[in-house]
């Protein structure tokens with residue numbers, strides 16, 4: 001709540017700065033009618049407004065992290081705080097209760113012990129709220145004043161504003177990159193902890209999977225941590241079965257849409273196809289588990305496979321393939337449509353048929369986009385969890401029989417993290433190692449795809 | 462109105478004949494009742510202001526208008542006396558016999574070799590590698606490009622200069638051994654030197670093929686063609702020997718256009 005107030009305040013101050021700066025720029029113009037300003041008044045206004053809002057936002061960000069700790073510290077320093085029990089959990093619980101009451105988000109306390117803390121909390125909260133408010137105003141005024149004083153008729157406000165905006169954009173892109181890095185680092189860290197207990201050799205090359213979260217954490221049985229069946233299951237379902245479905249269907253629909261469909265039909269069909277990508281994966285999961293899997297089982301039984309189970313790699317893979325058709329077709333569609341009409345005309349004028357033109361000219365020219373779409377689809381399929389959870393089963397089978405149950409890396413990550421092992425048990429840590437290797441595999445796939453595309457691309461520019 | 466035909470034209474056997482051809486886009490008429498004989502082994506130039514229908518008419522000659530859904534062609538066009546719009550004609554065979562070169566060079570993003578081999582491969586002309594090599598070499602030689610590219614046949618066709626690309630497109634067109642070559646402003650994207658090369662090439666090719674060229678350059682029409690047809694607003698206004706059209710036009714519209722007073 002206080003943060004919202006501060007934000008509103010910041011916007012208000014920035015607005016005031018904006019108006020003031022614009023008025024100032026206008027006054028230059030009036031006083032100095034003959035000469036033109038170096039930048040339009042709006043840019044002067046934005047210059048000051050940005051100078052106010054950015055430092056204030058930075059401060060608010062920092063403040064929202066620091067101030068709760070300052071509050072807690074001052075409460076602990078109060079006589080009631082000194083009297084708190086030493087035991088960490090107890091203490092935190094009482095503090096939290098008191099804070100909730102002081103902030104108004106709870107009506108009363110359960111523990112009598114928290115009651116004396118409420119007053120100090122209230123005091124500290126209002127004190128720090130006031131300090132935050134005051135600092136916000138001071139910072140806004142200082143930053144605004146120094147920006148305002150720099151305004152002159154020949155001040156190049158536009159270039160300055162653009163520089164500021166550009167640095168904000170750079171920061172925004174850094175956030176994404178840093179987040180990725182952070183994720184990778186934490187994965188690596190946990191993965192190393194896992195490899196301290198189970199050797200990477202056993203993990204990467206073992207063919208038995210069956211971690212036991214109940215077994216002692218100190219000397220786990222490395223022979224139960226072989227990840228090969230999982231990776232096999234992942235690749236078999238996501239990159240083989242699903243792709244056998246998705247690549248031909250996706251490509252063919254892209255070719256139909258760009259080359260044969262009438263514009264009207266196309267304007268209907270393309271969005272419809274793309275809706276497939278918007279269906280939540282759980283829904284695909286139902287479909288796989290309740291419709292496709294039993295259907296496959298019945299067919300298999302009818303064909304004489306006695307022990308066909310109702311969960312199968314085939315069911316999960318087929319449905320997953322359908323799910324990623326739009327990824328393949330939409331990228332292929334865009335890149336085929338982007339091949340210049342002159343290529344098509346050139347080929348047709350040589351006496352090539354439409355289908356020869358597609359096969360020999362359009363698809364090769366669109367290949368980079370098509371491959372990129374397929375890679376995207378494979379990454380998507382490999383990372384997919386829900387369908388596998390519902391339709392493929394949990395048993396780690398190292399087999400090529402699509403009718404058997406199989407499990408994937410993502411499924412096991414979920415199972416391990418929600419399992420009963422404690423957090424530093426190798427059975428839990430294995431989840432991070434799996435995630436890390438999966439990440440490397442996807443990265444490798446993308447890398448290879450880029451190389452392949454570069455090598456075979458037929459650039460038409 | 463009727464086309465004014467110069468009467469002093471030397472009689473030649475017509476490779477293609479158009480009779481009362483009209484072309485419509487949706488319901489808009491882009492070509493109005495055009496009749497013309499395209500002589501064999503000569504260069505015929507189509508001139509006329511922008512939008513008058515030169516490209517549209519040119520494309521009827523190898524049925525490239527079929528690729529435009531809204532286009533409709535009326536009338537009769539024959540190649541060696543056979544109606545090319547009759548259902549018996551396979552458009553694939555027709556386009557192998559009537560080749561086309563476009564305004565902007567449009568080599569495929571494949572190697573130089575594959576660009577030239579494209580047509581023969583589709584039409585099954587050369588089955589063996591040796592035969593194909595011979596076809597490619599022959600076509601590139603005829604297009605005057607062989608000396609420049611013989612050491613880098615595997616480079617991409619798109620890596621050539623604009624003029625070289627256009628000659629590659631001509632080589633590609635002659636690789637299927639057509640009887641007629643249609644060229645739609647083949648030099649408009651090229652510099653004078655590349656243009657001169659192409660014009661020389663057109664001269665040579667006329668020994669064997671019937672050539673139709675659309676051009677906006679009067680000098681070019683005068684330099685390369687023996688026959689000229691002047692189009693205006695979808696109609697063919699005047700048709701005759703190039704020298705007569707330029708020195709002695711029958712219609713004032715023709716005269717205004719070629720002297721630059723059009724507009």
Ligand SMILES: Nc1ncnc2c1ncn2[C@@H]1O[C@H](COP(=O)(O)OP(=O)(O)OP(=O)(O)O)[C@@H](O)[C@H]1O
Nearest residue numbers: 486491509510511512513514515516517518529531
């Ligand atoms: N695909 C098309 N759809 C609808 N109308 C078209 C199409 N192509 C051409 N037209 C119309 O037909 C008329 C003749 O066009 P065309 O391209 O044949 O002219 P042109 O003589 O080749 O002109 P330019 O010298 O500028 O190339 C124009 O009015 C044009 O707008």
Ligand SMILES: [Mg+2]
Nearest residue numbers: 515516517645
């Ligand atoms: Mg044209």
